[in-house]
Amino acid sequence: MAEQWYFAQQGQRKGPTSEEQIRQLLSSGDIEPTDLVWKQGMTQWTQASQVFSPLPPDLNGPSPVPQKHPHSLVASPSSFWNPCREHSLFIGALLLFCFPVGLFLVWKHSLWTSKTKWIWTAAWIGVMLIGFIGVFMEERETAQNLAEANTLWGIGKKADAVDKYRVLLGKSYTYLRETDRPLVFRRVIEFDAEQGNADEAKTLIAKALDNNLALSLESPKAVAILTQVKDEKETKRKQAEEKKRLAKEADEERRLAKEKEETKRKRAEDERRLAKEAASLTQAEIDKLSLEEIRNRLGQPSEVYRSSIHSNTGLYIWETGSNDFAVLLFVETIDGSNQVIILNKFVHRSGSIVERLKRVVDKGGQ
Numbered sequence: 001m002a003e004q005w006y007f008a009q010q011g012q013r014k015g016p017t018s019e020e021q022i023r024q025l026l027s028s029g030d031i032e033p034t035d036l037v038w039k040q041g042m043t044q045w046t047q048a049s050q051v052f053s054p055l056p057p058d059l060n061g062p063s064p065v066p067q068k069h070p071h072s073l074v075a076s077p078s079s080f081w082n083p084c085r086e087h088s089l090f091i092g093a094l095l096l097f098c099f100p101v102g103l104f105l106v107w108k109h110s111l112w113t114s115k116t117k118w119i120w121t122a123a124w125i126g127v128m129l130i131g132f133i134g135v136f137m138e139e140r141e142t143a144q145n146l147a148e149a150n151t152l153w154g155i156g157k158k159a160d161a162v163d164k165y166r167v168l169l170g171k172s173y174t175y176l177r178e179t180d181r182p183l184v185f186r187r188v189i190e191f192d193a194e195q196g197n198a199d200e201a202k203t204l205i206a207k208a209l210d211n212n213l214a215l216s217l218e219s220p221k222a223v224a225i226l227t228q229v230k231d232e233k234e235t236k237r238k239q240a241e242e243k244k245r246l247a248k249e250a251d252e253e254r255r256l257a258k259e260k261e262e263t264k265r266k267r268a269e270d271e272r273r274l275a276k277e278a279a280s281l282t283q284a285e286i287d288k289l290s291l292e293e294i295r296n297r298l299g300q301p302s303e304v305y306r307s308s309i310h311s312n313t314g315l316y317i318w319e320t321g322s323n324d325f326a327v328l329l330f331v332e333t334i335d336g337s338n339q340v341i342i343l344n345k346f347v348h349r350s351g352s353i354v355e356r357l358k359r360v361v362d363k364g365g366q
Contacts, residue, residue, distance in 0.1 A: 008036040008045060010116075023052055032113050135175075142168060142175040146184070153187060162191045169204065182213050189215070193222035205229045274299045278320030278347075286326065286345045291316075294345075298326060307361045315357060325349050327357055 006015035025031040033049035149164035192201040306314035312332040329344040
């Protein structure tokens with residue numbers, strides 16, 4: 001059985017066909033030497049010029065596209081570059097909106113002939129020329145309209161001139177030279193102010209200020225409107241700043257309230273934990289614990305009671321439940337080391353017992 005060949009043109013696989021037909025198509029020019037061909041047993045698609053001699057290889061042709069299997073003309077999915085450079089719509093979009101990358105991909109397309117690449121390039125050049133010509137024509141027309149408006153203004157036909165100026169400040173504003181904008185704004189604003197069109201003048205003044213234009217107004221009415229617009233803009237700016245400040249303060253208040261609530265929640269959890277620890281604490285257990293260990297389990301004392309006779313003697317008192325207390329009798333050394341010595345420990349004592357212990361301490365242990 002004769003070998004079956006396939007060839008690729010414009011990103012499409014064609015075939016099967018015989019080797020003789022491939023050679024005839026190459027001779028007739030229906031297949032370019034740079035077109036890719038493949039048959040069973042080949043590991044990848046290869047340019048026809050590299051397979052069928054004596055056709056000389058096209059050294060300027062694109063490199064063969066590596067294939068995972070013979071029935072796909074798409075590069076390995078692990079490669080980002082190859083699929084991008086073979087996708088016509090992707091290249092067209094880049095050519096239009098990202099010129100350097102798009103044009104580069106056009107000439108790197110391995111399945112396009114030189115003719116196709118030049119067509120794409122010429123199309124891009126045409127689009128760019130049309131755009132440049134359009135901008136040039138708009139700028140030229142704007143300059144002509146400005147000259148006509150200035151002429152009308154100079155001969156005293158201010159109303160007609162202002163009509164043209166308004167067009168220049170509207171749809172033609174982009175093409176109006178920056179050096180001409182202040183004059184056009186000033187004339188229209190002063191005309192509207194003198195004609196009593198305060199709202200129109202205010203709108204134009206606001207637009208000029210938004211575009212950072214310096215307005216050298218001479219008409220007293222126009223100057224008064226300009227002052228009013230500036231005052232209104234300043235008032236709005238201050239209101240916006242005040243609103244922003246109030247919003248920031250509200251956010252801060254919410255944050256503090258949330259922190260306070262979180263602190264309250266944690267304190268409640270700690271109290272429940274300590275209450276549970278205290279409820280399970282026995283006399284035998286507390287006798288084995290140091291002061292620091294007791295504080296770790298019960299927290300800080302609810303009260304520190306000192307003797308009225310000997311201030312270095314007193315009681316550490318924890319309220320561990322309803323009418324339930326833990327009490328440590330302590331004495332502090334007077335040698336300057338401030339060492340605390342625990343003399344006795346009590347748990348699950350009632351409030352009356354605690355008061356009796358206080359009286360004992362006040363009497364100096366008698």
